[in-house]
Amino acid sequence: MKHLKLIVSTGLLLLVLGCAEPGRNAEVGTSDSVDESVDVQDASNDVRSILDQAESAYAAAKAKNHAWVITGRLLTSASEALEAGNEAAAMVEAKRALFTAQASVTQANKEETAWRGRVPK
């Protein structure tokens, strides 16, 4: 019985040490640090890509006199957050900017013909 308890305890200890191993490597090694910086760069690129799409849609709406005030504000706050290194906040604002910019383009396209239905006859 005592042998059994010893075997189980040793096994559990090895298991815990084994699970902890990657963490210990991360603390002392260099490979995980490099991965983290790549992630940050990717996040920044993702935000930039969404911002570019939002700016493009915003310009299209503006050309048709259909830009929305909120889109301009969201683009500014997304850019500011990105510059400050706050990718998470930048992503939220950039996605909102893209959403409102696309909605304003949809509105402009719809209104190409829809306005005629409102003219009194």
Place this chain on the structure above:
Amino acid sequence: MKAGLFILMFLGIASQAVADPEADRVAFEKFYKERLPGIEIAAHKDGAYALDAAKREQWLEIEDFPPYEIAVDEGESLFSVAFANGKSYTDCFANGGMGIKQTYPYFDLDRGEVITLELAINNCRDANDEAQLDYMGEEMGNISAYMAFTSRGNKFDIKVPEEAVEAYEQGKRFYYERRGQLDFACSSCHMDIVGGLLRAEILSASIGHATHWPTYRFKWEQIGGIQRRFLQCNEQVGAESLAQQSKAYRNLEYFLTYMNNGMELNGPASRR
């Protein structure tokens, strides 16, 4: 049968493409007569004050000591000052600039664009090597207030020659197009729910919208032109406003003023 349908469709499309400003104006007037049957069309020159007796009473009391009076006096002084080259505003306008606002905006055939009174004032300054005035500034407001004052009682007589139809149509389209985050057109407030309330404000009819400019607005604490109001309306529905005297705003003013043809000018005025 198919050929007949095709011809009918073609005629339908063609009739949509042919603009008839006078038919538009008649339909516009008819709309308000039917929507607000108790109000004479001529009464709409007073805007929302034609629609609510209590607000009208307050407004008439304000008009006993009109807040735009100083602007008219200062405008008269500014108007009479000679430019550096010895000429003055009187040299730029028909009838020396007196009593002419009822013909503005007009379509300039040579320039191929709509000319508003404010633009004409700055064009006059340009032609005489004077610096342009800020369209939202006090000096522009004062000069146009004086010119409007000398036109009081005259009736709008806006022309839309064949060459101007495109500009007119662009203005008409701007008026009826929904824009902004709230998805509102000018017609949403001033036709669809005219006479109703937005918060505590009664929505006025567009048929009197051009008569009383420039206007002293208590919100602005100064006198300003109709395009400043366009800017504010656009922003109120979450749309980005355009530059003062931009082509789009001039075309809108052209359309809207044509819709007011035959109405009496009573500017400058005061509004909340």
